[in-house]
Amino acid sequence: MDEQALMGLNPNADASFRQRALVYFEQLKVSHDAWQMCAEALAQGIYSDDHVKFFCFQVLEQQIKYKHTILCILQRILLFKLMVAWKFLQMLTSQPEKTFIRNKAAQVFALVFVTEYLTKWPRFFFDILSVIGLNPQGVDLYLRILMAIDAEVVDRDIGHTPEETRRNTLIKDTMREQCIPNLVESWYQILQTYQHTNSELTCQCLEVVGAFVSWIDLNLIANERFINMLLGHMSVEVLREEACDCLFEIVNKGMDPVDKTKLVESLCQVLLSAxxxxxxxxxxxxxxxxxxxxxxxxxxxxxxxxxxxxxxxxxxxxxxxxxxxxxxxxxxxxxxxxxxxxxxxxxxxxxxxxxxxxxxxxxxxxxxxxxxxxxxxxxxxxxxxxEEYNFENEGEDExxxxxxxxxxxxxxxxxxxxSPELLLVAVRRVFSAALQNWQTARFMEVEVAIRLLYMLGEALPVSHGAHFSGDSSKINALQEMMQTLVTSGVSAYQHTSVTLEFFETVVRYEKFFSVEPQHIPNVLMAFLDHRGLRHSSSKVRSRTAYLFSRFVKSLKSQVNLFFSFSFFFFLELTLLISQVPENGYQSLLSSDDQLFIYETAGVLIVNSEYSAERKQVLMRNLLTPLMEKFKMLLEKLMREEDEDRQAALADCLNHAVGFASRTSKAFSNKQTVKQCGCSGVYLDCLRTFLPALSCPLQKEVLRGGVRTFLHRMIICLEEEVLPFIPTASEHMLKDCEAKDLQEFIPLINQITAKFKAQVSPFLQQVFMPLLHAIFEVLARPAEENDQSAALDKQMLRRSYFAFLQTVAGSGMSEVLANQGVENVERVLFTVIQGAVEFPDPIAQKTCFIILSKLVELWGGKDGLVGFGDFIYKHIVPACFLAPMKQTFDLTDAQTVLALSECAVTLKTIYLKRGPECIQYLQQEYLPSLQVAPEIIQEFCQALQQPDSKAFKNYLKVFFQRAKP
The missing domain is CATH 1.20.1050 (Glutathione S-transferase Yfyf (Class Pi); Chain A, domain 2)
Incomplete structure (x- = not known):
C-alpha cells in the first residue's frame, strides 16, 4: 500500500498529505485487487494505526457495496479468513479494538452477508458460530454483525428500494427456515455464560434479541427458560434497563389477541410476584x-x-x-x-x-x-x-x-x-382554591389554575359551556370562573407566568366580555399599566402588545363604550413606549411589538363613535409625532458619514413608515379613510415619506418601506394617491438593481389593475422607461456560477411578463400600442423569447397568456396593423417550438400549465383568423416541420373542435409523440 498516502489519514497530518489520502482512497475504490490487499493487511495485522485499519475497512465496504458481483469462491474464502484472523488477533491483544473499528468491521461483514447469503454463502451463520465459540472477542464481533444485519435488512427507519425490500423479505424468510433456532440458541448460551461476568456483552445480546424478536417465531423467545433469565436480569442493576427494553420488544410483537393477552398477563404476574x-x-x-x-x-x-x-x-x-x-x-x-x-x-x-x-x-x-x-x-x-423552571432563560429542560x-x-x-362534567368540577375546585388565596399561594398553583381554565375552552364541547349566556339564570361554571379571574385582582400577581396566563385567558374568552362588558375597563387597565405594556419583563410586554391588539379587535364595539376612558391613557402610552429609537435608546417594545400598538390605536380611533372631524384629530395626534421624527431622522441621515450609523437611522425611518402603514389596517369597506375624515392625515404622511426615495443612502431599506406604504395607500386612499405615483416611480426607477425592479413592478400592477383608464396617461409615460430599466438590468453580465444573480434575473423576468399580462388583461392594450412600432415590436419579441427560449415554465405560461390576450385584442381583420403577419411568423411557431424543446418537461405540473396556455393561444388564433389559420397550418407551417399529412389533418380537426379541454389534452399527446 502507498505508505505516504496512508500518512494523510492521521487527523494531524498537513493538507497535502490529507489530499493525497483522499485521492488514494478514490483509486482503491475502483481498483480490482484493492479489497484483497486491504483484507490481507487486516488479517495479518500489518498495521497497528487505528486510522489505517478503519481506512482498510472503508475500502472493503465500498468494494462489497458496488463490486460484489465479481467475488469468486476464493475471494469469499479470503473474507472468511479475515473474519477468523480478526477474531484471533483481538484475542491475542491485551487492548480490544476501538469501538468505531469494531462497528465498521461488523458493518463490512453484514454487507458480505446481505450480498452473498441467498446465493453463494448459505452457511454464513454456521461458519461464524463454528469460529467464535464463546470467546468474548468473537462474541462481541458476532453480536455487532447481527445488529449491523438488522440495520441493513430489518430497520424500518432506513429507506429501501422496492428491489432491496424484496431481497430483505427473502433473506428473513430463508433465515427463519435455515438458522434462526440456531441463532436463538447461541443467544441463550451467550446470556447464560456472561450474565454474571460481562455486562457489556450481556446487554449487547439483549439488544440483539429485542431487535430480532419482531420477525422471528415468538415461541423461541417467549418461553420459560428465556423469560426467567430476562426476569433475573431485571434484578441486576447493570442489566435491567436493557432487559426492560428486550421485554418491551417481546410484548410489542404483533400476534393473536387472545395469545397476546395471555403473554402479557403471565409476564405481569411474574413481575408482580418479583x-x-x-x-x-x-x-x-x-x-x-x-x-x-x-x-x-x-x-x-x-x-x-x-x-x-x-x-x-x-x-x-x-x-x-x-x-x-x-x-x-x-x-x-x-x-x-x-x-x-x-x-x-x-x-x-x-x-x-x-x-x-x-x-x-x-x-x-x-x-x-x-x-x-x-x-x-x-x-x-x-x-x-x-420551582426550578427558568422563565428568564429557558433551556433544553424547559x-x-x-x-x-x-x-x-x-x-x-x-x-x-x-366525562366533561367531572372535568369541569375538578377544574372549578382547583381554580377556586387557588384564586381565593392567590396573594399567599405559590406562583405555580395560581398559574396552573388559570391554565386549566384556558384549556377548558378547547377541551369542553360547546354543550358543556364553551360559550357564555346573557341569561343570569343560565350562568355556567366557565362564566363564574371568568368573573372570578377578572375581579379577583390576580392580574397583579408578581410572576410573569401568572401574568401571561391571565392575559392569554381573557383573550381566549373574549366572548365573555360581550356578555359582561362591565369588566372591560379593569381588563383594559391591566393591559395598559405595569401589569401589561409597562411590565418590567420584555417578554410580558411583547406578548401583551399582541394580545391587546387581538382583544381590542375582537371587542371593538364593546371597547368603544369605554373609549374616552381608555384611549387618551393609551395614546399617551403609545407616544411614550412606541417611539422610533435612536442614539442607542431602546424603547420598551420592539419594533414588531410597536406595530401591534399602532394598529390597535388605529382600530380604537376608526371604530369609535366620534364624528369624522374628531377621528381626524385623533389620527393626526397619533401620526404627527411619527412624521416629525421622520423629517428629523431623514435630515440626519443625509448628513451622516458613518455607515453603521446610516444603517441604524435607515432602520428607524423604515420603522416610522411601518408604524404609520399599520394604522391603516384599521379601516374597512364600512369604515373607509374618506368616511373617517382621515384622508388628509395620510396624504401628509405620503408627502413626508416620499422624499426618502431621493435619498442616495440606504436606498434598498428606504425604498422598501415607502413602497409598502404606497401599496397600503393605493388600497386606502383610492384615486387621491394617484398624483404621488409619477414622482415616486421616477425616483424608484433610478439606479435600479434586479431586486428593486422586481419589487417595484407589483406596485405598478396594483395601480393598473385598480384604476385602469384613470392611470392610462401615467402608464403611457412610464411604460418604456420602466422597460428600458428592466432590459438594462437583464443585459448586465454576471458571473457564470453566480446562482443568486441568475435567480434575481429569473424573478425579474417573471415580474416583467406579469406586468405585461396586467396591462393587456386590464383593457390597457392601447398603452402598448401607442409606444411606437419599434417599441411594440421589441416588446412582442421579448414575449416570444420568454415563451420559447427560457426554461422557466412559470414565465412561459405568462407569456402564452399575454400572446392569447393580444391575439384576442389585435388578431382580427381590423386589429393592429401588421399583427396578423406577426401571428403567423412568430406566435404560431412559438406554440410549436416551445413544447418541442428538451427543457419543456411534460411530466412537470408547471410545464403542463404552460402547455395549456399554449393551447389557448392556438385556439384563440383559430377563432380570430378562421379558415385562414387552418389553411396556413395545413399548407405551410406543419409541412415545413415534416409532419405527416395524416397527423396534420388530425391536428387541424382537433383545433377546430369546440371543446377547448379536449384540444388541450390532444396537444399534450401530440407533443409527447413528436418528441424524440
Missing part, C-alpha cells in the same frame, strides 16, 4: 423510565387486543382483556404521577388509549369513574411548573417540559370527551 410493581420503593429513575415504557407497551398491547376482540364479536375474551387492562390502571397512575417527567411521559400512551376505551363504553362503573378522576388529578398535578405539557393537554382533551 416486586417490580412497588414503584414507591424504586429510587433508580433511569430504570423506572424504562419500566414505565414497558408497562405502557403492555397496556397498549392489551388495548389493541381488546379492540380486535370487540371488532370480531368475541365478547367473552374482550371482557377478560378489559379486566386485565383495569388491573394495570393503579400501576399506570403511580407512574403517571411520578415526579420525574420522563417516567410520566412514557405512560401517557396507555392513559390516552384507556380513556379512549372508556369513551366507547355505554356506562362507566364506579371504579372506572374513580380511575377517570384519578387520571384527571394526576394531569392537573403534572401540569404544574417546578423546552422538554413545554412538550410534556402538550402531551398532558391531549390527555385533558380526552378526559373532557369521557
Amino acid at each position: 416486586g417490580f410493581f412497588n414503584i414507591e420503593q424504586e429510587e433508580d429513575v433511569d430504570f423506572l423510565a424504562k419500566f414505565s415504557k414497558l408497562v405502557n407497551g403492555m397496556g397498549q398491547s392489551l388495548m389493541t387486543s381488546w379492540t380486535k376482540l370487540v371488532k370480531n364479536g368475541d365478547v367473552g375474551n374482550a371482557q377478560e382483556t378489559l379486566c386485565a387492562i383495569e388491573a394495570k390502571v393503579p400501576l399506570m397512575l403511580q407512574l403517571l404521577v411520578h415526579e420525574d417527567d420522563d417516567i410520566s411521559s412514557n405512560i401517557i400512551g396507555f392513559c390516552y388509549d384507556y380513556l379512549h376505551i372508556l369513551k366507547q363504553l355505554p356506562v362507566l362503573s364506579d371504579i372506572q369513574k374513580s380511575n377517570v378522576e384519578a387520571i384527571m388529578l394526576a394531569v392537573i398535578k403534572k401540569l404544574t411548573y417546578d 423546552a422538554m417540559f413545554v412538550e410534556y405539557r402538550k402531551q398532558l393537554k391531549l390527555l385533558l382533551d380526552r378526559l373532557a370527551q369521557v
Whole structure:
C-alpha cells in the first residue's frame, strides 16, 4: 500500500498529505485487487494505526457495496479468513479494538452477508458460530454483525428500494427456515455464560434479541427458560434497563389477541410476584423510565387486543382483556404521577388509549369513574411548573417540559370527551382554591389554575359551556370562573407566568366580555399599566402588545363604550413606549411589538363613535409625532458619514413608515379613510415619506418601506394617491438593481389593475422607461456560477411578463400600442423569447397568456396593423417550438400549465383568423416541420373542435409523440 498516502489519514497530518489520502482512497475504490490487499493487511495485522485499519475497512465496504458481483469462491474464502484472523488477533491483544473499528468491521461483514447469503454463502451463520465459540472477542464481533444485519435488512427507519425490500423479505424468510433456532440458541448460551461476568456483552445480546424478536417465531423467545433469565436480569442493576427494553420488544410483537393477552398477563404476574410493581420503593429513575415504557407497551398491547376482540364479536375474551387492562390502571397512575417527567411521559400512551376505551363504553362503573378522576388529578398535578423552571432563560429542560405539557393537554382533551362534567368540577375546585388565596399561594398553583381554565375552552364541547349566556339564570361554571379571574385582582400577581396566563385567558374568552362588558375597563387597565405594556419583563410586554391588539379587535364595539376612558391613557402610552429609537435608546417594545400598538390605536380611533372631524384629530395626534421624527431622522441621515450609523437611522425611518402603514389596517369597506375624515392625515404622511426615495443612502431599506406604504395607500386612499405615483416611480426607477425592479413592478400592477383608464396617461409615460430599466438590468453580465444573480434575473423576468399580462388583461392594450412600432415590436419579441427560449415554465405560461390576450385584442381583420403577419411568423411557431424543446418537461405540473396556455393561444388564433389559420397550418407551417399529412389533418380537426379541454389534452399527446 502507498505508505505516504496512508500518512494523510492521521487527523494531524498537513493538507497535502490529507489530499493525497483522499485521492488514494478514490483509486482503491475502483481498483480490482484493492479489497484483497486491504483484507490481507487486516488479517495479518500489518498495521497497528487505528486510522489505517478503519481506512482498510472503508475500502472493503465500498468494494462489497458496488463490486460484489465479481467475488469468486476464493475471494469469499479470503473474507472468511479475515473474519477468523480478526477474531484471533483481538484475542491475542491485551487492548480490544476501538469501538468505531469494531462497528465498521461488523458493518463490512453484514454487507458480505446481505450480498452473498441467498446465493453463494448459505452457511454464513454456521461458519461464524463454528469460529467464535464463546470467546468474548468473537462474541462481541458476532453480536455487532447481527445488529449491523438488522440495520441493513430489518430497520424500518432506513429507506429501501422496492428491489432491496424484496431481497430483505427473502433473506428473513430463508433465515427463519435455515438458522434462526440456531441463532436463538447461541443467544441463550451467550446470556447464560456472561450474565454474571460481562455486562457489556450481556446487554449487547439483549439488544440483539429485542431487535430480532419482531420477525422471528415468538415461541423461541417467549418461553420459560428465556423469560426467567430476562426476569433475573431485571434484578441486576447493570442489566435491567436493557432487559426492560428486550421485554418491551417481546410484548410489542404483533400476534393473536387472545395469545397476546395471555403473554402479557403471565409476564405481569411474574413481575408482580418479583416486586417490580412497588414503584414507591424504586429510587433508580433511569430504570423506572424504562419500566414505565414497558408497562405502557403492555397496556397498549392489551388495548389493541381488546379492540380486535370487540371488532370480531368475541365478547367473552374482550371482557377478560378489559379486566386485565383495569388491573394495570393503579400501576399506570403511580407512574403517571411520578415526579420525574420522563417516567410520566412514557405512560401517557396507555392513559390516552384507556380513556379512549372508556369513551366507547355505554356506562362507566364506579371504579372506572374513580380511575377517570384519578387520571384527571394526576394531569392537573403534572401540569404544574417546578420551582426550578427558568422563565428568564429557558433551556433544553424547559423546552422538554413545554412538550410534556402538550402531551398532558391531549390527555385533558380526552378526559373532557369521557366525562366533561367531572372535568369541569375538578377544574372549578382547583381554580377556586387557588384564586381565593392567590396573594399567599405559590406562583405555580395560581398559574396552573388559570391554565386549566384556558384549556377548558378547547377541551369542553360547546354543550358543556364553551360559550357564555346573557341569561343570569343560565350562568355556567366557565362564566363564574371568568368573573372570578377578572375581579379577583390576580392580574397583579408578581410572576410573569401568572401574568401571561391571565392575559392569554381573557383573550381566549373574549366572548365573555360581550356578555359582561362591565369588566372591560379593569381588563383594559391591566393591559395598559405595569401589569401589561409597562411590565418590567420584555417578554410580558411583547406578548401583551399582541394580545391587546387581538382583544381590542375582537371587542371593538364593546371597547368603544369605554373609549374616552381608555384611549387618551393609551395614546399617551403609545407616544411614550412606541417611539422610533435612536442614539442607542431602546424603547420598551420592539419594533414588531410597536406595530401591534399602532394598529390597535388605529382600530380604537376608526371604530369609535366620534364624528369624522374628531377621528381626524385623533389620527393626526397619533401620526404627527411619527412624521416629525421622520423629517428629523431623514435630515440626519443625509448628513451622516458613518455607515453603521446610516444603517441604524435607515432602520428607524423604515420603522416610522411601518408604524404609520399599520394604522391603516384599521379601516374597512364600512369604515373607509374618506368616511373617517382621515384622508388628509395620510396624504401628509405620503408627502413626508416620499422624499426618502431621493435619498442616495440606504436606498434598498428606504425604498422598501415607502413602497409598502404606497401599496397600503393605493388600497386606502383610492384615486387621491394617484398624483404621488409619477414622482415616486421616477425616483424608484433610478439606479435600479434586479431586486428593486422586481419589487417595484407589483406596485405598478396594483395601480393598473385598480384604476385602469384613470392611470392610462401615467402608464403611457412610464411604460418604456420602466422597460428600458428592466432590459438594462437583464443585459448586465454576471458571473457564470453566480446562482443568486441568475435567480434575481429569473424573478425579474417573471415580474416583467406579469406586468405585461396586467396591462393587456386590464383593457390597457392601447398603452402598448401607442409606444411606437419599434417599441411594440421589441416588446412582442421579448414575449416570444420568454415563451420559447427560457426554461422557466412559470414565465412561459405568462407569456402564452399575454400572446392569447393580444391575439384576442389585435388578431382580427381590423386589429393592429401588421399583427396578423406577426401571428403567423412568430406566435404560431412559438406554440410549436416551445413544447418541442428538451427543457419543456411534460411530466412537470408547471410545464403542463404552460402547455395549456399554449393551447389557448392556438385556439384563440383559430377563432380570430378562421379558415385562414387552418389553411396556413395545413399548407405551410406543419409541412415545413415534416409532419405527416395524416397527423396534420388530425391536428387541424382537433383545433377546430369546440371543446377547448379536449384540444388541450390532444396537444399534450401530440407533443409527447413528436418528441424524440
